[in-house]
Amino acid sequence: MNLVGNLFGSSIGRKILMAVTGVILIGFVIGHLVGNLQVFEHPDKLNGYAHFLQSLGPALWIARIGLLVAVIIHIWAATVLTLESRKARGPQPGGVTWLRATLASRYMRWTGYVVLAFIVYHLAHFTLGVVQADTFKETEALRHYKMTTDYHVLGFTAVHAGTEVLDVHSMVILGFQPPLVALFYIVAVGLLSLHLLHGMDSLFQTLGWRNARWSRGLRALVTLACAAYFLGNLAIPAAVLAGKLTPKPRVAAVAQP
Numbered sequence: 001m002n003l004v005g006n007l008f009g010s011s012i013g014r015k016i017l018m019a020v021t022g023v024i025l026i027g028f029v030i031g032h033l034v035g036n037l038q039v040f041e042h043p044d045k046l047n048g049y050a051h052f053l054q055s056l057g058p059a060l061w062i063a064r065i066g067l068l069v070a071v072i073i074h075i076w077a078a079t080v081l082t083l084e085s086r087k088a089r090g091p092q093p094g095g096v097t098w099l100r101a102t103l104a105s106r107y108m109r110w111t112g113y114v115v116l117a118f119i120v121y122h123l124a125h126f127t128l129g130v131v132q133a134d135t136f137k138e139t140e141a142l143r144h145y146k147m148t149t150d151y152h153v154l155g156f157t158a159v160h161a162g163t164e165v166l167d168v169h170s171m172v173i174l175g176f177q178p179p180l181v182a183l184f185y186i187v188a189v190g191l192l193s194l195h196l197l198h199g200m201d202s203l204f205q206t207l208g209w210r211n212a213r214w215s216r217g218l219r220a221l222v223t224l225a226c227a228a229y230f231l232g233n234l235a236i237p238a239a240v241l242a243g244k245l246t247p248k249p250r251v252a253a254v255a256q257p
């Protein structure tokens, strides 16, 4: 069998695929969080960053398609591996096969479902603007934010002062003003953080790093990283709910007459 056949056609191959796609997705969520935390700085930062990403054109689409493929492979491999391990355990008395599944694997499945539902909602919310459409689509001021400073990427000016860009900064804040939406995000990123915690554990198992010498230190490191990830994500909706982050007055006035 060739490499692709081995990866997709064997249990260990599928575990490797889960690990590799998991690492790609972890890279994305960390990068996304670092980008989003610019919401605590001057609006030029998040707005310049979002405009720069949009201006990447085909490169952005390649990254989006890459992420989608990673998500699909990750879910496919997880499903096949779960079915295989159920089959290997054989039928259980009373047909309650799931009782034997480890807590972690059931946990991973359900946290995975919620994360998937969250991503669909999130895309409809901020990328497509169809949730809260009355606020986002009807607020003309959101589409005409004028950059007051240059936005730099790796020392180059990626967006010039004076450019009119989408006001993603106000959009994120308006997006979290309904308390139920903010709470849904908080619960979803909480479950995503738990998913990452168990996922990284399995990753280290696949890599063979969970031996007696390393396992404690790794576990502590991963727990710390997942807690920091959760707190970083929590900070944004929580700051909006607490009134610490508010949209620019012009946008706020139009969005909530």
Ligand code: HEM
Binding pocket: 029, 032, 036, 050, 064, 115, 119, 122, 123, 126, 127, 168, 172, 185, 189, 192, 233, 234, 236, 237
């Ligand atoms: C407080 C947490 C978050 C905030 C404030 C946030 C904010 C945003 C915003 C503003 C966009 C749209 C960017 C634009 O169209 O210019 C976006 C897109 C996106 N977000 Fe988030 N996000 C958060 C958490 C997450 C999480 C946890 C995930 C993954 C599980 C995620 C996945 C995505 C994806 C896949 C996109 C689409 C990217 C694209 O259009 O290319 N986000 N997010």
